[in-house]
Amino acid sequence: MERDMENRIRRALAEEEGASEQMTDRMIFLSRMQWNAANLKKRIGFGELLLSQLRYIGWRMWMVELILAFVPTFLIIQYVEWHVITPVKAVCFLSCLVVGISMFWVVFIYRSGYYHMMEIEAAAFFSLKRLLLSRIIILFAGELAVIAGISALTSAHTALGFGSGMVYMLFAFGACSNGMLVLIRRAGMDRLCRYFLAYGVLLLAVLLLLAKFLPQFFDGTRQTWVAFGSFVLLGYCIYQGVLLLKQQGETVYA
Amino acid sequence: MMELRMEHITKQYKDKLAVDDVSLTVTPGVWGLLGANGAGKTTLMKMIAGIMSPTSGKIVYDGVPIAALKGSYRDIFGYLPQEFGFYPEFTVKDYLEYVAVLKGLTKTDTKKKIAELLERLSLEDVRKKRIVRLSGGMKRRVGIAQALLNEPEILILDEPTSGLDPGERVRFRNLLSEFAHDRIVVISTHIVSDVEYIAAQNAVMKNGKIIQTGTTEELVKHVAGKVWTCRVPADETGRWEKEVQVVNLRNEPDGTVALRYLADEKMTEDSKRVKPRLEDLYLWLFPQEGGVR
Numbered sequence: 001m002e003r004d005m006e007n008r009i010r011r012a013l014a015e016e017e018g019a020s021e022q023m024t025d026r027m028i029f030l031s032r033m034q035w036n037a038a039n040l041k042k043r044i045g046f047g048e049l050l051l052s053q054l055r056y057i058g059w060r061m062w063m064v065e066l067i068l069a070f071v072p073t074f075l076i077i078q079y080v081e082w083h084v085i086t087p088v089k090a091v092c093f094l095s096c097l098v099v100g101i102s103m104f105w106v107v108f109i110y111r112s113g114y115y116h117m118m119e120i121e122a123a124a125f126f127s128l129k130r131l132l133l134s135r136i137i138i139l140f141a142g143e144l145a146v147i148a149g150i151s152a153l154t155s156a157h158t159a160l161g162f163g164s165g166m167v168y169m170l171f172a173f174g175a176c177s178n179g180m181l182v183l184i185r186r187a188g189m190d191r192l193c194r195y196f197l198a199y200g201v202l203l204l205a206v207l208l209l210l211a212k213f214l215p216q217f218f219d220g221t222r223q224t225w226v227a228f229g230s231f232v233l234l235g236y237c238i239y240q241g242v243l244l245l246k247q248q249g250e251t252v253y254a
Numbered sequence: 255m256m257e258l259r260m261e262h263i264t265k266q267y268k269d270k271l272a273v274d275d276v277s278l279t280v281t282p283g284v285w286g287l288l289g290a291n292g293a294g295k296t297t298l299m300k301m302i303a304g305i306m307s308p309t310s311g312k313i314v315y316d317g318v319p320i321a322a323l324k325g326s327y328r329d330i331f332g333y334l335p336q337e338f339g340f341y342p343e344f345t346v347k348d349y350l351e352y353v354a355v356l357k358g359l360t361k362t363d364t365k366k367k368i369a370e371l372l373e374r375l376s377l378e379d380v381r382k383k384r385i386v387r388l389s390g391g392m393k394r395r396v397g398i399a400q401a402l403l404n405e406p407e408i409l410i411l412d413e414p415t416s417g418l419d420p421g422e423r424v425r426f427r428n429l430l431s432e433f434a435h436d437r438i439v440v441i442s443t444h445i446v447s448d449v450e451y452i453a454a455q456n457a458v459m460k461n462g463k464i465i466q467t468g469t470t471e472e473l474v475k476h477v478a479g480k481v482w483t484c485r486v487p488a489d490e491t492g493r494w495e496k497e498v499q500v501v502n503l504r505n506e507p508d509g510t511v512a513l514r515y516l517a518d519e520k521m522t523e524d525s526k527r528v529k530p531r532l533e534d535l536y537l538w539l540f541p542q543e544g545g546v547r
Contacts, residue, residue, distance in 0.1 A: 006317075028317070029317065029318065032316060032317050032318050033318055033322065033323075041329060041404075042360055042363070043329065043357075043358030043359070043360070044355070044358050044359070044360055048355070049355060049356075049358075052352075052355040056348075056352055111341070115339045115340060115341050115342070116335070116337040116338065116339025117339040117340065117341060118339075119300070119303075119305055119333070119335040119337075119339070120333065120335065120338075120339060120353065120356075120400065121356055122305040123303045123304065123305050123328060123331065123333040123335075124328060124353065124356035124357045124358075125325060125328050125329050125356065125357045125358035125404070126325075126356055126357075126358060127325070127328070131356065
């Protein structure tokens with residue numbers, strides 16, 4: 001803010017009865033904040049940042065997701081006798097596949113750190129958190145398409161219905177994505193990779209343990225509850241995304 | 255006048271105090287932050303850049319803490335980290351476009367600014383080349399270009415000239431002097447000549463503390479009367495290096511060696527007192543960085 005303006009505010013308030021030094025300082029502080037906000041140069045919005053990330057990183061993410069999802073699914077459909085795989089195993093496999101694909105996101109964060117880009121990315125206008133959010137949205141979009149694709153593929157070749165496949169995969173997707181978003185919001189960027197890998201492994205272990213000790217969870221009898229859970233998780237996912245978008249002040253990554 | 259004020263900044267790592275109660279007010283112009291490796295310069299730079307939070311204390315820009323300024327602080331800020339990073343698949347143009355997006359520049363501004371910087375930093379011929387294939391000096395220039403993309407009011411450069419050849423250093427210094435007219439430029443370095451000619455003010459850091467501040471002329475007064483030159487036989491240089499802080503050694507055609515050394519009193523009758531330079535002060539403060547004391 002111009003020093004001249006500051007002096008004018010100070011003089012004007014000095015003439016007012018009851019305006020203390022503290023109040024004057026507070027007024028000047030708020031005026032400075034307003035001045036800084038009003039003098040921002042013309043900048044692009046989050047939508048444009050998101051689209052730009054498609055060019056730089058998005059297509060790579062989608063290619064990796066496609067390969068990771070369809071190669072194992074295709075191989076199983078081609079070479080495994082489906083009567084060997086029970087519905088419980090099939091659903092558990094698809095859920096684990098979704099978590100596995102999400103975990104691949106770690107590679108893209110790690111890449112930022114490995115190539116020493118994180119400092120430049122963190123010190124730029126868009127905070128590092130919003131940059132990561134843009135990448136995570138791209139990953140999610142790809143993953144949702146992949147989930148729909150795999151559901152269609154498995155329903156065409158097996159007794160597993162399209163809806164059933166979708167519900168369970170969305171549940172795993174919701175659990176995984178929410179974990180990622182919580183970690184972006186709460187954990188330091190220098191520890192994000194480790195924490196997320198640990199979370200992903202924990203989630204995979206839980207899914208496998210569920211298949212072994214609580215097979216009812218996957219056999220379709222509780223599908224309505226799982227669908228409800230998926231719905232809640234996806235809703236919370238969107239809520240966390242909005243919170244992250246609002247965290248424009250978060251610069252610090254270490 | 256715009257100012258960046260550090261108020262009792264401290265950064266404590268687990269068992270190390272990297273920055274110890276630093277208070278400094280930086281105003282427009284080039285500021286040199288001098289210090290040996292491990293003095294805490296990079297940690298301080300990161301805190302000024304807002305990518306590392308201080309353990310205690312605050313950094314205030316124009317009366318407002320940078321934590322409260324949020325995105326508007328980053329918008330007026332340019333930063334070149336010590337380890338300049340880039341993705342290996344990026345060409346120079348790709349890279350600058352990528353950083354321009356992160357800085358929120360519109361497409362029109364990006365195009366205009368990139369063209370201008372490529373020309374100013376002599377990078378036009380390599381704009382389509384992958385950065386990984388460029389020389390160290392050119393990579394550094396790309397780093398400087400990315401820091402200038404958003405026309406920052408505060409420019410923080412951490413060891414900006416490492417890898418630049420002498421000609422590039424001169425061009426870089428001129429560019430910064432021109433740029434710093436009404437902006438704050440902070441250069442952290444242990445290469446004294448980088449800041450000696452262009453820094454309006456200097457701050458010297460040692461063991462996490464700012465131990466000296468002032469103009470080059472003010473700072474060198476601390477070693478005034480302690481810088482000497484003399485000529486000695488070539489076989490005696492080893493002994494001299496053990497006894498005093500030798501700043502410079504130059505072999506002369508007559509077989510002797512011209513010495514520039516630091517000492518409270520002259521070591522030989524024919525030693526002449528000379529005008530101190532910033533490099534002399536630096537070696538006086540950081541003897542381990544130069545010859546043997």
